[in-house]
Amino acid sequence: MRTHAQLCHISADRCVVLVEAYEGTTPLGSSLGEGRSVTEAEDQALERLHSRFSSSKPPAAEEAAITSAETSIESKTKTAGSKQPVPIKRVAPPEITASEEPMQVLQSMPPQLTPPVDASSMVERGPDPQAPSEAPIDPEDWSEELTAIDLELQRVGWDRDSEKIYLERAFGHASRHRLTRFSDLVSYLKRLRVLSPGSDPMHAEIPLRRSDLVTQGDEILKRLQWSQQQAKDFLNQNLQASSRQQLSDEQLLGFNMMLEEKLLNS
Structure with missing residues (x-):
């Protein structure tokens, strides 16, 4: 590893x-x-x-166990004298059987019974942590933010070389034009606004990357196997918000830390 x-x-x-x-x-x-x-x-x-x-159990160990099981089945099949892998294909996993049976039932049921079955199926299939409200569409015009960044750079006293040093530390590349996410551009602007004139680009506080925080939170929610409603309830109880979009970068980081604690204690 x-x-x-x-x-x-x-x-x-x-x-x-x-x-x-x-x-x-x-x-x-x-x-x-x-x-x-x-x-x-x-x-x-x-x-x-x-x-x-x-x-x-680590995913690698699970994969090894599955491979071992498949090898064992294949070995037994060969011992029995079968030259075709048909018996292996007929052994369907439980989840496939479970998904096929509701489809057959739905076809034979009256139309009015379909919505409750679909709603139940959606809940059982696991969480969908990233709600549409938490991933707003990026605006097409970023000119206002780019102009504001230029003004903030003048206020802080940074030239292009100073900005390159800071961007390399914060985002891993030396040009703001390589910021492909609007949320990263906004985080950069917010951080510039709180910097004092004459700040050293090598030591100035770098912004939190909101896109990374959202991705990290999604991963933890999937591991917790929470539904979207469970995630919203937890967010409301701890930060009095109904969506991660309402949180600041610092609050979003804190929310992820709380989810980490839940995962470790589960």
Whole structure:
């Protein structure tokens, strides 16, 4: 297993690091860590990942078990003298059988009984964490925000070289024109607005990447196997909001940390 660490947030007394785990090129999961230093935050994220893997069977092990089972079935088939893999194909997984039977029932049922069955099926199929209201469509015209960024750069006293240094730290590339998400552009603008004139681009606080936070939250919600309503109820109880879109970047980060705690304690 290999890991990849990414700095999500850094300030004078707080660092947040995202650690992702891979088996070859297959992602196994990710976790957030928080601390007073980058090392402390990374260690916490790694510890959470190890705790999660130790309490549940890793995907790689599950895949190996499935492969072993298939090999065993194939071996038994060959021993019996069968040269065709037809018996293997006839062994249908439970979930396929379950999905086929409701289709047959629905075809024979009166039309008025269809909505309740569909509603039940939607709930049982698992969570759909990212509601439409949480992924607003990016506007086509970004000129207002780009102009505001130019004005903020003048106020802070940064030239193009200073901006390149900051963008490389915050987003991994040195040009704002490579920001393909409107949410990242807005996060950049918000962070510039709170910087003091003369700030050092090498040490100035970098913005939280909202798109990464939303993706991270979606992954945790899927692992929790929560329905969309469960996620909304948890959000309402803890942050008095009905959608993640209503949260600031800091609040969204805090929400993800709370979901992490739930996942570790489940």
